[in-house]
Amino acid sequence: MGSAPSIIVRPHSGMLVVLGTSALGGAAYRYGTASDSDDTSLNPHSFTPYTLVSKQPISSTSTIFTLRNRSGSPDPESLKNVWKHSVWSVQVKQPQLQIARAYTPLPPHAGRAEGVQDETQELRLLIRKEEGGEVSTYVHKLPEQSTVELRGPNVEHELPHNTKEVLFLAGGTGIAPAMQVAHALRSKPGARLHILWANRNREDCVGGQSDGLQAAPPGRLSGWRSMFGLEEPVLPQESATPPAKQGVIVKELEAMKDSSKSHGSGLSVEYFVDDERKFIKPVNIARHLKLSDQNDDAPSKEGKVILVSGPDGFIEHWAGKKLWIGGREAQGPLGGVLGQMDLRGWQVYKL
Ligand SMILES: Cc1cc2nc3c(=O)[nH]c(=O)nc-3n(C[C@H](O)[C@H](O)[C@H](O)COP(=O)(O)OP(=O)(O)OC[C@H]3O[C@@H](n4cnc5c(N)ncnc54)[C@H](O)[C@@H]3O)c2cc1C
Known part of the structure; x- marks a missing residue:
């Protein structure tokens, strides 16, 4: 979870420059192009629109955000695989500032019947609202049914x-x-x-x-x-x-x-x-x-x-x-x- 990059350059469509800024980590980014958010499946190269279906407060500072893939189409096999073998994260975009931060999806609720939460279509993020934090404050303010753009999965540890x-x-x-x-x-x-x-x-x-x-x-x-x-x-x-x-x-x-x-x-x-x-x-x-x-x-x-x-x-x-x-x-x-x-x-x- 911890530290932030000083500077990362990842080549992909239109060359994405990733700059680290925060004390708490995650990645900030700038676009070479502004048009890479039309993919329907979660993927590490471009942002995919999800719908914020619910916000469940956990405490005065933390909330679980449930996000559903907007297209409803199943996400790739790779997502099923990361659940099986890895610690992984997705990036959440703050569109006005053009920055993104990493968050770690919670596994599907173990107490629920199989299939009630489809692990490939719904993602749950436990996010702590950082005082003065750009992205965490932004998502906490979003009303349900808002669009949230995600990019990933990024494997942090296999x-x-x-x-x-x-x-x-x-x-x-x-x-x-x-x-x-x-x-x-x-x-x-x-x-x-x-x-x-x-x-x-x-x-x-x-x-x-x-x-x-x-x-x-x-x-x-x-x-x-x-x-x-x-x-x-x-x-x-x-x-x-x-x-x-x-x-x-x-x-x-x-x-x-x-x-x-x-x-x-x-x-x-x-x-x-x-x-x-x-x-x-x-x-x-x-x-x-x-x-x-x-x-x-x-x-x-x-x-x-x-x-x-x-x-x-x-x-x-x-x-x-x-x-x-x-x-x-x-x-x-x-x-x-x-x-x-x-x-x-x-x-x-x-x-
Ligand atoms: C792999 C990974 C997984 C993560 N998973 C989660 C997760 O599941 N849940 C979660 O809540 N977090 C997670 N994080 C942390 C998350 O990515 C963010 O770092 C966190 O939410 C803060 O981001 P922010 O944009 O809200 O705050 P930022 O804007 O980055 O600010 C962070 C803090 O630094 C302070 N600050 C900012 N700029 C300055 C400055 N110039 N001078 C002094 N202070 C400053 C802010 O006031 C704030 O307190 C993860 C991080 C990584 C790397």
Whole structure:
């Protein structure tokens, strides 16, 4: 999610010059021509008109925008493929300023019946309104039925086929790529995803209760099978009683947990809220890596990855800065807190 390009030039029809301007990333652009928005299917080369069918407020700063492909024609196979294997984004255009920013589509709602949301025709974006932010403020002001132009998909990270376990550090809307990973791993039996989700305020994750991470007492099923709900559940550390009210994203995460369980994979989430003085700490990560080793039948580092996604400051704090080299965004060296920890051979990738 994080950093912005200094300058990128991507050749395509009429030569598109992409200039980075924002502190939070995404891409600004200028046109060589103004006529490349007539394609009916989402594609990475030109903007496609979508209709904003609904706006669902999540908190005082964030909203889910549901966008439907205006032509109604099915989007290309490539979109189905990116859902299966990758973390990906689309660019949203602000037409007056001729700028665009990247946003990460949320997966289709796991709790809904198959086919109710067609993942190729409807896209849902969780967008936080940045104070003074050009594109995020613009989309928040749009009324339903407005036209929004999208370009993509842009693959941010390809999940290797041998991925068996992901520890995901998500800050704020960084939960969107974490949910994409949950969606992709869902149908991989035995694959495991643990999300550490940090928010500034509780309003973004109302009712979210952390899944227990403690090793089970002797005589009970221990480790991953319990932790991910594949067997008898371990009681959550915070409370065993589910709260009466759950926020939209928390509910979706709960539905994803059920769905992954029924597919034989595992998902668990821990919540951290700045306002409650509950922050992700290195011990949360260290404990997870240790438990992973302890509970693996055949401990192996292969296929184990830590993904970090959120605002620039969040990524930098945990994994160090991403770099821009030759007009392309690169991972840069592992720095930050993770750079100082014994990661037991886990790979780190900054989103
Ligand atoms: C791959 C990727 C995926 C992303 N996915 C999501 C997502 O799913 N959801 C989401 O909400 N965001 C996401 N983002 C972030 C998003 O692309 C935008 O960066 C974000 O919405 C802010 O864009 P903006 O145009 O509203 O703000 P901008 O206009 O870019 O401004 C950003 C901030 O910088 C400040 N600022 C701007 N100019 C200046 C200046 N000259 N001096 C000082 N301060 C300044 C603004 O006040 C604002 O607070 C993603 C980013 C990337 C790279």
